[in-house]
Amino acid sequence: MKRMMLAVLAASTILAQPAHAELSSADQSEILQTVTDDAKPIEDTALAIWNFAELGYKETQSSDLLQEKLKQAGFSITPGIAGEPTAFMASYKNGDGPVIALLAEYDALPGLSQKAGVGTQESLGGIAGHGCGHNLFGTASTYAGIAVKEWMKANNVTGEVRVYGTPAEEGGSGKAFMVRDGYFDDVDIAVHWHPGNTNSASQGPTLANISGKFRFHGVSAHAAGNPDKGRSALDGVEAMDDMVNMLREHIPDRTRIHYVITDGGKAPNVVPNFAEVYYYVRHQDPEIVRSVMDWVKQAADGAAMGTQTTVEFEQTGGVYSMMPNETLMHVMDRNLHKVGGITWTEEEKTFGAAIQKSFGREAPSLDSVGDVEEAELYDQAMGGSTDVSDISWIVPTVGLSTATFVPGSPGHSWQNVAASGSSVGIKGAMVATKTLALTTADLFRSPDVIAKAKDELKERVGPDFEYRALVGDRAPPLDYRDAASKSE
Numbered sequence: 001m002k003r004m005m006l007a008v009l010a011a012s013t014i015l016a017q018p019a020h021a022e023l024s025s026a027d028q029s030e031i032l033q034t035v036t037d038d039a040k041p042i043e044d045t046a047l048a049i050w051n052f053a054e055l056g057y058k059e060t061q062s063s064d065l066l067q068e069k070l071k072q073a074g075f076s077i078t079p080g081i082a083g084e085p086t087a088f089m090a091s092y093k094n095g096d097g098p099v100i101a102l103l104a105e106y107d108a109l110p111g112l113s114q115k116a117g118v119g120t121q122e123s124l125g126g127i128a129g130h131g132c133g134h135n136l137f138g139t140a141s142t143y144a145g146i147a148v149k150e151w152m153k154a155n156n157v158t159g160e161v162r163v164y165g166t167p168a169e170e171g172g173s174g175k176a177f178m179v180r181d182g183y184f185d186d187v188d189i190a191v192h193w194h195p196g197n198t199n200s201a202s203q204g205p206t207l208a209n210i211s212g213k214f215r216f217h218g219v220s221a222h223a224a225g226n227p228d229k230g231r232s233a234l235d236g237v238e239a240m241d242d243m244v245n246m247l248r249e250h251i252p253d254r255t256r257i258h259y260v261i262t263d264g265g266k267a268p269n270v271v272p273n274f275a276e277v278y279y280y281v282r283h284q285d286p287e288i289v290r291s292v293m294d295w296v297k298q299a300a301d302g303a304a305m306g307t308q309t310t311v312e313f314e315q316t317g318g319v320y321s322m323m324p325n326e327t328l329m330h331v332m333d334r335n336l337h338k339v340g341g342i343t344w345t346e347e348e349k350t351f352g353a354a355i356q357k358s359f360g361r362e363a364p365s366l367d368s369v370g371d372v373e374e375a376e377l378y379d380q381a382m383g384g385s386t387d388v389s390d391i392s393w394i395v396p397t398v399g400l401s402t403a404t405f406v407p408g409s410p411g412h413s414w415q416n417v418a419a420s421g422s423s424v425g426i427k428g429a430m431v432a433t434k435t436l437a438l439t440t441a442d443l444f445r446s447p448d449v450i451a452k453a454k455d456e457l458k459e460r461v462g463p464d465f466e467y468r469a470l471v472g473d474r475a476p477p478l479d480y481r482d483a484a485s486k487s488e
Contacts, residue, residue, distance in 0.1 A: 023438065023441055023442045023445050027151065027155070027441060027445075028338065028438060030151055030154070030155075031147050031148070031151050031434075031437045031438055031441055032339075032434055032437075032438070034146075034147040034150050034151065034437075035143065035144070035147050035430070035433050035434050035437055038143050038146070038147070038433075039430065041069070041143070042139055042140070042143050042426070042429065042430065042433060043426045045065060045066070045069060045139045045142070045143075046135050046136050046139040046140075046425070046426060046429055047116075047135070047421060047426075048065060049061075049062045049065065049066075049106055049130075049134075049135035049138060049139060050116065050130050050135040050420060050421040051421075052065075052108075052135075053108040053113070053126055053127075053128040053129055053130060054106075054107065054108055054128070055107060055108060055109075055110060055127075055128050055481040056107040056167055056168030056169070056170055056171065056172040056174070056480065056481055057084065057085070057086060057107075057167055057168045057172055057174070057476065057477075057478045057479075057480070057481065058086070058481065059086045059106050059107050059108075059167050059168075060085075060086055062086070062106040062107075062135075062138065063079075063086040063087070063088060063106065063165050063167065066088075066104060066106065066138055066139070066142045066163075066165055067079065067088050067090065067165065069142055069143075069146070070090040070142060070145065070146065070163055071090075073146040073149060073150075074092060074149060074153075075090040075091060075092050075145070075146075075149065075163065076090070076091050076092070077089075077090050078090075078091075081178060081181075081183055082174075082177040082178040082180075082181045082183060082476065083177065083181075083475050083476050084167055084168070084174055084177065084178075084476050084478070085478070086165070086167040086168075087164075087165055087166060087167050087174060087178065088164070088165035089162060089163075089164055089165070089183065090145070090162060090163040090164075090165070091160060091161075091162050092145075092149040092152065092153075092160065092161050092162075093159075093160040094152050094153065094156070094157065094158055094159065094160070095158035095159070096158060096159075097157075097158035097159025097160065097444070098159045098160070098188045098189065098443065098444060098447065098450055099159065099160045099162065099186055099187050099188050099189075100148075100159065100160070100161055100162070100187070100188060100189045100190075100191065100440050100443055100444065101162045101163075101164055101184065101187045101189070101190045101191065101391075101395070102141045102142075102144055102145045102148075102161070102162065102163045102164070102190075102191050102192070102436060102440065103141055103164050103166055103175070103190060103191070103192040103388060103391070104137065104138040104139075104141035104142050104163055104164065104165050104166060105134040105137045105138050105141075105166055105167075105169045106134050106135065106137070106138035106165070106167070107134055107167055107168055107169055107170050107172070108128040108129055108130050108131075108134065108135075108170075109128060109129060109130070109131045109132060109170055109412055110127060110128050110481065111127070111128070111129075112128060112129030112130075112131040112412070112413070112414055112417050113125060113126035113127065113128065113129045113417075114129050114414040114417035114418050115418065116417075116418055116420075116421030116422050117351060117418060117419075117421065117422035117423070117424075118351075118418050119350075119351050119352075119353075119354020119355045119357070119358065119418070120354065120358065121358070121414050129414070129417035130416075130417055130420045130421065131411070131412045131413055131414065131416045131417045131420075132169075132170065132194075132195065132411065132412060132416065133194070133195025133404050133405065133416060133419075133420040133425060134169065134170075134195075135420055135421070135425075136195050136404055136420055136425050136426070136428065136429040136432070137193065137194060137195060137432075138165070139429060139433075140193060140429045140430075140432040140433040140436065141163060141192065141193070141433075141436060142163055143433050144432075144433045144434075144436035144437040144440065145161055145162075145163040145437075145440075147433070147437040148161045148437050148440045148441055148444075149161055151437075151441055152444070157441075157444050157445075159444050161440065161444075162187070164178070164183075166178070166387070168476070168480070169386060169387055169388075171211055171280075171316065171317050171480065172316065172317055172387075172476070172477060172480055172481075173211075173316075173317035173318055173319050173387045173390075173470075173471050173476075174387060174476065175319075175387035175388060175390055175391055176317070176318060176319050176320075176387050176390040176469055176470065176471045177469075177471060177475075177476045179390040179391055179394060179467070179469065180390075180469035180471065184391055184394060184395050185394075187391075187395045188395070188396075188450050188454070189328070189395065189396050189397075189398075189443055189450055189453065190388075190391045190392070190395045190396070190397040190398075191332075191397075191398055191399070191436055191439055191440055191443075192388050192397070192398075192399040193399050193400045193401065193402065193432045193435070193436055194386075194399060194400075194401050195401065195402065195404035195405060195416075195420060195425065195428060195429075195432075196401030196402065196403065196404065196405065196428075197364070197368075197401075197403060197405050197406070197407050197408065197409060198368065198371070198373055198401060198402075198403055198407070199336060199341050199342070199369070199371065199372045199373060199400075199401070199402050199403050199431060200336075200372070200373040200375065200400065200401050201329055201332040201333035201336050201375040201398075201399075201400040201435075202329070202373065202375050202376045202377070202378060203322075203324035203325065203326065203328075203329045203375070203377055203378070203398065203399070204322070204324055204376075204377065204378025204379065204380070204381070204382060205284055205321045205322050205323070205324065205378070205379075205380070205381045205382070206284075206321050206322040206381055206382050206384060206385050206386055206389055207256065207282040207283060207284055207321060207381050207382070207383070207384065207385045208282065208283060208284065208285065208286040208289045208319060208320050208321040208385065208389065208470065209280055209281060209282040209289060209317070209318065209319055209385040209470075210280075210281050210289050210290065210293045210315065210317070210318040210470055211278070211279065211280045211281075211315070211316050211317040211318070212278075212279060212293075212313055212314055212315040212316050212317070213262070213276055213277070213278050213279075213313070213314050213316060213480075214237070214240065214276065214277050214278075214279065214300045214311055214312075214313050215274070215275075215276045215311065215312050215313075215314070216233035216234075216236035216237055216240075216274070216275045216276070216277075216303075216304060216307075216309050216310070216311050217233055217273065217274060217309060217310045217311070217312075218230065218231035218232050218233035218234075218235075218236065218271065218272065218273045218274070218275075218307070218308075218309040219231040219271070219273055220270055220271055220272070220273040221270075221271045222269065222270070222271075223268065223269045223270060223271050224269060227271060230271030230273075231271070231273075231307065231308045231309050232265075232271050232272055232275075232307065232309070233265070233272050233273055233274050233275035233309050234264050234265050234272045234275040235307040235309070236275065236300075236303045236304050236307040236309040236311060237261055237264065237275040237276070237277045237303075239302075239303035239306055239307055240277065240299050240300045240302075240303035240304075240311075241259065241261075241277065243299040243302060243303060244257060244259070244279075244296055244299050247295060247296075247299065251292050251295070252283065252285075252288050252292075254283060254284065254381070255281070255282065255283045255288065255292055256280070256281070256282040256283070257279070257280070257281050257282075257292070257296070258279070258280050259277050259278060259279045259280070260277070260278050261275070261276070261277050261278075262276045262277065262278050263275055263276040278316075279293075279296060281293045281296060282385055284321050284380075284381040285321070286320050286321060286470060289318075289470070290470070297313055300313065314477070315471065315472060315474065315477075316477040316480040317387075317471065317477070317480070318469065318470025318471040318472070319385055319386065319387045319389050319390055319470060319471075320389040320390050320392070320393050320470065321381060321385075321389055322381075322386065322388065322389040322392050322397075323389070323392040323393050323397065323457065323460055323461065324377060324378075324392075324460075325392070325396045325397060325398055325453050325456055325457060325460075326377050326456065327396070327449060327452045327453040327456050328396055328397070328398030328443075328449075328453050329375050329377065329398060330375070331398070331439055331442050331443065331446075331449060332375070332398050332399070332400050332435065332439050333374075333375035335435050335438040335439045335442060336372055336375075336400055336431075336435045337372050338435075338438060339431055339434045339435050339438070340370075340372060340431075341369060341370040341371055341372050341403065341431070342369040342370055342402070342403050342427045342428060342431060343369075343370055343427075344366065344369060344424065344427070345423075348422075348423060348424050349366050351406075351418075351422065351424065352366045352406045352407070352424070353366065355406040355409065355415050355418065355419070356406060356407075356408060358415060359408055359409075361408075363406075363407060363408030364407035364408050365407065366406070366407060368403070368407050369403035369407065369428075383411075384411065390467075390469065390470075393461060393465070393467055394467055395457075396450075396453035396454055396456065396457045398439070400432065400435055400436075402428040402429070402431040402432045402435070403428050403431075404419060404420060404424065404425045404427075404428030404429060404432075405419045405420070405424070405425070405428075406419055406424065
């Protein structure tokens with residue numbers, strides 16, 4: 001696998017000049033007009049999902065809303081795919097031809113409730129918020145699919161456009177289960193995007209990860225009267241955490257390990273008989289992730305032995321690192337430049353300035369939202385992980401980011417929640433919708449580009465690659481957002 005990851009970096013040096021997709025100016029104008037005409041439904045849908053703010057595998061209202069929009073537009077819907085009740089596959093097929101998939105996410109993050117369009121931290125009192133902008137992500141991908149469908153029908157373009165509703169990206173690995181269960185086996189190209197601080201079609205690897213919950217079981221006792229009769233499950237968690245923090249010195253560079261204690265007991269005067277800690281291990285190389293997580297599991301076993309408790313592990317997620325595709329990057333980049341950047345009103349700039357003030361540090365110019373960066377192919381992994389990556393190892397995949405957040409905003413923050421529920425986020429989503437639609441239509445017109453992208457993917461993964469899902473053979477963890485769901 002490590003040799004395969006190195007091939008990601010080397011393959012771009014042996015690729016020929018990118019093939020160019022062909023989409024006429026009339027086609028472009030038709031598609032862009034369809035998206036423009038849908039501006040109000042796009043805004044209404046994105047804000048509705050922002051208000052739902054549903055956690056992974058619990059996005060019932062969000063999923064239902066997107067399915068309804070696609071059904072009204074003439075797509076056939078297959079709900080509940082891959083054992084995920086809030087997942088779906090929507091399809092419009094017009095004869096034989098390429099199958100191009102658009103990916104739609106819509107899960108929120110816990111603990112990030114925040115008022116929209118407000119430059120100071122003010123909770124709405126909810127349990128979650130769209131700190132990664134997935135309300136925008138799912139909406140833009142859905143309406144890009146609708147625009148492509150209308151164009152295909154009007155111009156008798158053959159092929160199939162699909163919109164995949166993909167829940168629980170934030171730690172639940174929803175797409176990995178879909179890939180494992182074969183839902184992308186007949187897809188030719190996958191297209192996606194993500195909310196961000198800049199407008200860019202640059203491509204590069206992300207971090208593979210494995211996540212899961214370690215549950216320690218002990219014996220309750222009075223913490224003052226007879227502590228010798230108890231065995232603390234919390235001691236097991238803390239001993240494990242100490243050992244994991246020691247092993248950080250001895251693991252490969254750029255490995256990331258993070259954890260949170262999700263249940264440490266209920267009262268100080270009761271020796272806790274149950275405790276739970278939730279771990280992530282990340283690295284660019286999936287095999288290093290497997291190896292380090294195995295070591296973390298050994299630390300858990302040792303902690304249980306040393307505290308006379310028992311421990312069980314439930315893996316909740318596992319995703320590959322992103323496999324970039326330079327051929328498709330050039331197609332996406334050209335269309336992003338066609339659409340252009342974003343213009344903010346004075347009111348939006350005032351909001352942006354208030355958000356930047358909360359950083360307590362220097363931030364990029366607010367005018368940068370109007371810029372479109374030149375696309376680059378990166379060799380170092382970006383800091384996060386995504387289950388889009390699993391798709392990218394079996395299907396040529398391309399994405400972009402648009403300026404939906406205030407420049408300089410950190411990821412997974414209240415600042416991003418405030419922006420993703422405001423006109424700032426909606427404007428970025430409109431750029432994404434247009435770019436996704438143009439890129440998808442480009443590819444329907446360019447079988448040579450699709451063939452070239454497939455050849456590039458084969459070159460990057462190598463001849464011996466066989467996909468093995470990091471989630472293993474377990475069912476989707478539909479309760480992974482439930483705190484200490486297996487407590488006694």
